[in-house]
Amino acid sequence: MQGFSFHCPTEIVFGRGAEERTAELLQKYGAHRVFVVYGGGSVIKSGLLARVERVITAAGLAISVRGGVRPNPRLSFAREAVREAFDFEADFLLAVGGGSVIDTAKAVAHGTANPETDIWDFWSGKAKLKKSLPVGVILTLPAAGSETSDSAVLTNEETGEKAGLPSPFNRPVFAILNPELAFSLSSPQLAAGVADIVMHTLERYMTHTEGNEFTDRIAEALLQNVAKYAPIVLAHHKNYEAMSEIMWCGTISHCGLTGLGRDKDFSVHKLGHALSARYDTNHGESLTALWGAWARAVYEDRPDRFARFAEKVWGVDAGSAEERARAGIRRTEEFFRSLKLPTSLGELPTGVLEHGALEALADNVTANGTKTVGTFHPVDRALALKIYEAANR
Numbered sequence: 001m002q003g004f005s006f007h008c009p010t011e012i013v014f015g016r017g018a019e020e021r022t023a024e025l026l027q028k029y030g031a032h033r034v035f036v037v038y039g040g041g042s043v044i045k046s047g048l049l050a051r052v053e054r055v056i057t058a059a060g061l062a063i064s065v066r067g068g069v070r071p072n073p074r075l076s077f078a079r080e081a082v083r084e085a086f087d088f089e090a091d092f093l094l095a096v097g098g099g100s101v102i103d104t105a106k107a108v109a110h111g112t113a114n115p116e117t118d119i120w121d122f123w124s125g126k127a128k129l130k131k132s133l134p135v136g137v138i139l140t141l142p143a144a145g146s147e148t149s150d151s152a153v154l155t156n157e158e159t160g161e162k163a164g165l166p167s168p169f170n171r172p173v174f175a176i177l178n179p180e181l182a183f184s185l186s187s188p189q190l191a192a193g194v195a196d197i198v199m200h201t202l203e204r205y206m207t208h209t210e211g212n213e214f215t216d217r218i219a220e221a222l223l224q225n226v227a228k229y230a231p232i233v234l235a236h237h238k239n240y241e242a243m244s245e246i247m248w249c250g251t252i253s254h255c256g257l258t259g260l261g262r263d264k265d266f267s268v269h270k271l272g273h274a275l276s277a278r279y280d281t282n283h284g285e286s287l288t289a290l291w292g293a294w295a296r297a298v299y300e301d302r303p304d305r306f307a308r309f310a311e312k313v314w315g316v317d318a319g320s321a322e323e324r325a326r327a328g329i330r331r332t333e334e335f336f337r338s339l340k341l342p343t344s345l346g347e348l349p350t351g352v353l354e355h356g357a358l359e360a361l362a363d364n365v366t367a368n369g370t371k372t373v374g375t376f377h378p379v380d381r382a383l384a385l386k387i388y389e390a391a392n393r
Contacts, residue, residue, distance in 0.1 A: 358388040
């Protein structure tokens, strides 16, 4: 094994009815004034938000609630919520929702603890995050893994940027995972969530670093598990076994465990962020629309690595390393299509893009050609444009 540092302090409470322990966990982690963040009306319609409010107030804790988080979480919303949380004198942030809600809660926690600093300064690198408020999570969408991750994403509508912030202060102190809370999700929501789980794992798996066999096996087992249970959960949303497997895979996929001992790549995420920032594209769909084009552009750097992926995950064991690598890419795209996910830009709501739009995306992701993204094969502006062009069909 290569050397690594691993710290995942989030307490996981998993299973049916786990949300009934919300007040107990809030008190355990010192909460007195809880600022709750959620997204649309689904948590209201399901009665989840009312149940959460009830158990919190019954425990004698003060509560303030702010809804309206949208996918590709907006900086403007987070700024407004920071002001509300600060005025409320919040000492704890509770996210009830999926990745966008959780990332927003993290941003609000940072901003409330640092009222003298605009939160975008943390995301842009102008300011260093040195303190925050604790965050707890009640997960309703298995996807981003933000419930255990050290990262958070925000979209700056003014500048057209979507950026991630890595920080140990992004780790929630607890995460409540009740698979039944995801039963009401639509098939497109579940499919996009599965895409994010797969991509969080693949962005760590594709590497030049050798000697991390157990890390590889964890990642491969997670991908095999998702491939097994994703079709089941999409066909039967209330299948508890399948949903629980997908939800736990989502949590593990982004806590760092599947990439121990090597660098993260995340070039496809960066390429997808540029697309989401400009067109408000669904995050998971932006990843599946671009992954195949990225993989075909870089697999020759390590055909043996792609071949191992093809063998261990998809059972491809015939042919040369190059042939198995290409087969693995095809099988992955076939899996995405089986979930009705796009594998090209033309399948997204924006449709096939003009060449000028592709150039603008390449400029965005590489800061006008002044930086590269990724570690497996660093993506410069020319390669970014090549990938966008290959996916533009």
